[in-house]
Structure formats: C-alpha cells, structure tokens
Amino acid sequence: MTATTTDEGFVVFDHVQKSYDGETLVVKDLNLSIAKGEFLTMLGPSGSGKTTCLMMLAGFETATNGRILLDGTNINELPPHKRGIGMVFQNYALFPHMTVAENLSFPLEVRGMGKSEREAKVMRALDMVQMGKFAHRRPAQMSGGQQQRVALARALVFDPALVLMDEPLGALDKQLREHMQFEIKHLHDSLGLTVVYVTHDQGEALTMSDRVAVFNDGRIQQLAPPDELYERPKNSFVAQFIGENNKLPGIVEELDGEKCLVRLATGEIIDATPVNIRHKGQETLVSIRPERVEFKPEMMPPGAHMIDAEVLEVIYMGDIFRTRMKVAGSTDFVMKSRNTIGQTKLHPGQHVKIGWHPADARALDPM
C-alpha cells in the first residue's frame, strides 16, 4: 500500500489541479493512488483542499487539469450519477419528504430494480446498521445518530465499490462519534469496501484509517499509515497537526547521517534525528511528543543530552500527569507522564533535567 502514481490503483488522482477563480489553485498537483479495499482518510484544516478533492471524485466539481481514474478508466467527464459511488454527507442529506425505506429505495428505483428485489435489499441494508424497525419513520423523527446510520445504509444499499464520506460524524456528540467510528470501520472490513473519508478530526483519522493523507495549502503534506504519521512526521505542519507536540527552534550544529545536534536559542545542545535537514548551520524546528519526554536519568539512553527545565504547572488528568515547563526560554513545553505506582510527583517551581531518545526528537524544516 505505498503511494505510487501509476494507473494501477483503484482510484488514482494523476496530477490533478483545481481552481475556482482562475487565479489561485485550491488543489495543487495532487497525485494519489488508492488501493481496492483501502480506508484512506483525507485530513486537513478547512480550506486545505480535501473536500474539493472529494467533490471532484464524486463528480460535483471538475478537475481544472489532470486526470482522475476509477478502476482504470478516466472519469473526468463522467456525470455523478454514472459513477456508481456511494456518498455520505456531513448533514446526512436524507430526503425529508421520504421515509427511511423510501430513501433507501431511491437509488435502487433509479436503477430500475424490481419492487420485491428492492424491498429485500432495503431491509438487508437497514438490518446491517440495526435500523430495521425504523423503516417507516421520516428523517425528522430520528436522532442524529440514527439519521447517520440511515445515511450510511443508503450509501451502501446499491453495492458501490467506492464509498465517500464527507465529515460524516461531525454533527454527533463525542460518545456517539466514537461508537460510529467503530461501526464504520467494522462495515469497511466486513464488506471489503474502498472508503475515502474526509475529516478535520485527527483522532478520527488515526483510529479508522489504513492510510492518512494530510492536506494543507492544496497539497498532500504526508501520506502514511497512522502510526508512521504520528511517530515520524515528515515536516513541521504534520507534526503540529497530528497530536500534541513540543517545538524547539534552533540551529543545526552537527550533522552526521542518522543523528544531529541542535543548538537552541538559549545555547543548550540537544540530540535529534534529522528529517528534512540538508546541511550544517541550517535553522530547524525540533519536534518532540510530550509523552516521549523523560525527567528521570535512568530512563534515558546513555550519552543523551539533557537540558534544564522549570516546572510551571502540573495538571492531574487521571491516567496521566500533564506538566507544563519552561524549557529554553519557551513556557509552553509539555511533558506527559503516566500515573503509575511510585511515579515521582513534580511541583511548580521545581527545577529538573529533562531529555529524550534522539529518535523521538525530529529536526524538521522551520516552517
């Protein structure tokens, strides 16, 4: 499942560009190949071009340049209703004047399917999302979560090979959202669907996807499985956007293949792994995950550099302690430590030495 820009994927974006006004590009040279059966998430802040990409794939927007291939055929000129792509919308878009069963029957009717076959398929799809007894309700008589299930069933009832989801869980509360994430993932696995999922919620992206494409400024910043995205972000934007992150600006002091030393603004030297550093003396932004920061020397690899930190605030969060510190002049450095038996308790005002494994500190472009 690696990103190759050949015609081999089930869905292929081949040098796709999109502009609405002829002056600025909303999508700049998008190349993306999605394998059959893959769950790919397009993640990014609003205005990053992710929804535009989804709309182009669905056929509601046309690519200004480049090709979009579905199962090997160019679908640039194909109208939406001939693409056979199921779609789940953010506001569900259930037809308010039809009952649940009529909503599900609609895609089958327009395909000219017989009545008995339709009814069987509708019931099967509704049972799949445990909504069988709501068949004769109208959308307005159901809760948001129930409407979302029906919308899901409607997008699947005509057995599309590809399903697009545009922030489908955005309007649900947290608990329901997590439950629906699980159910969507379960449907994906059991039906062997190919899913392209758009969200701005990074937690959702990490828990559900096979691969995540992080969008910003009309480009894919990184395309990787969730763990790689979290642990090995390729640039500062991805590091910032995915999860919580500490950033320390500095100058590359020494560069030696897999390792480098970075001198911070206040003069301290820290270890880091060079990611997109080209030469010595370059400015960089070192990114460290809060849970990878250690303050006990015995936990650190031998020879690792340690720097001074002043504890500013300790927040008890149940499973972890969240400690805000002053490090190298910046006051928003965060360390997370597990709440285990015998964990050392820190207090505001206390001075400690902190450090990390060089592999966890990634020297990135300064943005």
Place this chain on the structure above:
Amino acid sequence: MTDATTDLATGPITTNDGRPLKEALAASLAVRRRRAFLLVAPLFLFILISFIIPIGQMLGKSIYNDGFSSHAPALAAWFDAHPAGSAIDESAYVALRDDLVAMKKDKTAGEAGTRINYDISGTRSLFTAAARGAEKMQPPYMDAFLKLDKKWGDPNVWRAMRSASSPFTMDFYLAANDLKRNEDGKIVSVGEGQAVYKKLMLRTLVLSLEITAICLLIGFPIAHLLATLPMRKAMLLMIFVLLPFWTSLLVRTTAWMVLLQQQGVLNDLMVWLGIIGDDGRVQMIYNQMGTIIAMTHILLPFTILPLYSVMKTIPPSYVRAARSLGATSWTAFRRVYVPQTLPGVGAGGLLVFILAMGYYITPALVGGADGQMISNLIAFHMQKSLNWSLAAALAAQLLAVVLIFFWIYDRLVGIDKMKLG
C-alpha cells in the same frame, strides 16, 4: 398576588404559602399577559374599527335592506295579514296610499322606489309619481292607482313589494347567481341576455388560475436562480424582482398600455421586423390577454418571494445526494428538489390566486370588455348603480369561493406546511 392567608388549597399541589399552584402561576404571569395584551391592543382596535366592523356591515347589507320596509309600515302590515297568493284588493291599495302619503311628507318615496327598482327596473318613477298625487286621490283607490299607471296592477310589482316589505331577503344572492323569483314566488333563472354574474365569476376563477399557473411557471426558475446565485448577483436580481413593488400600480399598468396597444411599441417592433404586416397588428390589450399579461407582471413578486425563501433553506447536498445515488439531474430535480419546494409553491400560488380573484384596477384599465373580472362588477354596483346590497352579495360570494379554495388547499397540502417568508 397579595393574599396567601387562610384558604388552604384543595388542589394537590400548592406553593409554600399554601396557594394552589395554578393560581400562583396565573398571578405571576398576569402582569406579563396584561402587558402583552396592551401592546397588541392598538392593532386589535385598528383592525376591529377599520376592517372587521365595516366588512361585517357591508356583508350584512347583502341580506338586509330596509329601503322599502322602513317607509311602508302599512303595506308591511297588510302583507303580514294576507299571505302570498291572496288577491290584491282595495284594502291593499288603502295601505299603499297611506304609505305614499307618508313618503311624500318625509320625502322618502325615491328611496323606497329604488329598492323595488332593484327587482323590477323602471319602477322608481312609479313611486315618486304616485307619491306626488297620493294625497289628492279619491277612493276607491284601486281604480285611482290603476288610472294613474297600469303598472300598479302588475302582480310582479306587488310581489316585489311583498318581498321588500321585510328587510331581510335572499333576493340579492339570487340576483348574484342570475336567479330571480317569478310571479308565483318560485326561483327561476333570469333570461339568457341578462345572465352575467355566474359567467363572470367563472371567468374570474379561470383567469385567476391561469395567472397563478403562469406566475409559478415563470417564478420558479427565477426563485431558484435567486437562491443559488452568489450573494452579490442574487441581490442585484432581487432588486429587479422588487422593482415593480416600488413603482406605482397605475404607472406599471399604463406602461403596459404603451407597450401592448395596437399602435404600441411591441406591435411597431413586430411590424418593423416583418413578423406581421401593418394591417395584421395584434390586439394584445383591452382583452383577456391584456389582463393576464399585466396581472402576471404585477403579481409575480408574490410567487417569487415565498418560493425564494423556501428554496434558500434547501441545502445543495440533497440534489447532490440524489445524483450520487444514481439519479439523473432531471430525476433529482423532480423527485428530490421539487417536493421540497412545495410549501413555497403552495404559499406563492395561494397568495397570487387570492390576490388575483379580487383584483380590480388592472382589469378595469387594460381588460376591455372580456377581460373584466367580478370585482369590476362589484365596483360598478358600488359606484354607478348604487345597488350596494347586490355588490355586497357578490363580494360575499367571492369571499366564499376564496375560502373554499383555502380549505381545499388546507386539505391537500396542509396550511401548516405553507411558508411565506
């Protein structure tokens, strides 16, 4: 709100100090309710004085007319004593003479005559002439009256007087439906040549339905454009839609006269383009076509605005969802978009239909002979023939027709589904 003293509440729930909860609630809300009522009181009074009372009085005239009965008490007494069908004998003429003498003194013979004149035309002068000579008449009065004018022996005149001797009558409703009472008091239709009202009511209905249909056909795409265009362009278009509202009705109607008449701009243009010859100029105004064109133009905003406000609330994702589910754009429009605009279609259509039913100025100016509507006839009876009772009967019938359509709409669509803005 003061006494919470002795009477312990009998109800199940009381406040801490023992008052029934409902009473306490009512008391606590009383000030707010009183203030709310005072706020709407001026409007309520205004509507009562300027709308409900005059309309009620006007409609009352359609069944109540004392123009004759109040000035002919002796005749009324005679009619009471002698049921319909009894011979008109000397005693009746005595009563007639007594009343005419009184009318002469009070100068009310014209008024009484006018009332009878509604039923039998040409009888007003009968009364004024007879009143002048009534005092000098010598018995037997029957002969005296017949000598004065043969019409005094006409059973129709006597039947009309009998019917008018009671102020309450359904005669005006009969007239409004091209019906009348014959000599025996049976209800029969008036002659072929005199029947106008039913035909006109039907024409009003057909014209209104036509205008409503045209307005909806033209208004639907415009409203859709308004709802989907970007804000700036939509506002510009909206100004064009509202422009007619800011121009005087009279100015707009005269503009149509300039455009549509036989020597008008449109005909000139068509002759110049060679579409029609100079002798083949089309009559587009002073007929039904003129009424339809001008009224459609005037009423169009009333369809567009409710449609627009409904369409504005339909998110584009519905049609997109339909398209993604495999529907062609036509199917998506027909099965998903149009059903959701129905509240607007209903509101706009009903509004235009009701307004069109009662429209008066435009048909009067551009309608010619066959473009007249029932309201023009109501105005005629109000202003020219001064038969207010007939005007009121026609107006009441018009109101009833509108209410019937309103009721049908409510049964078919449901009035709660209507959305005006």
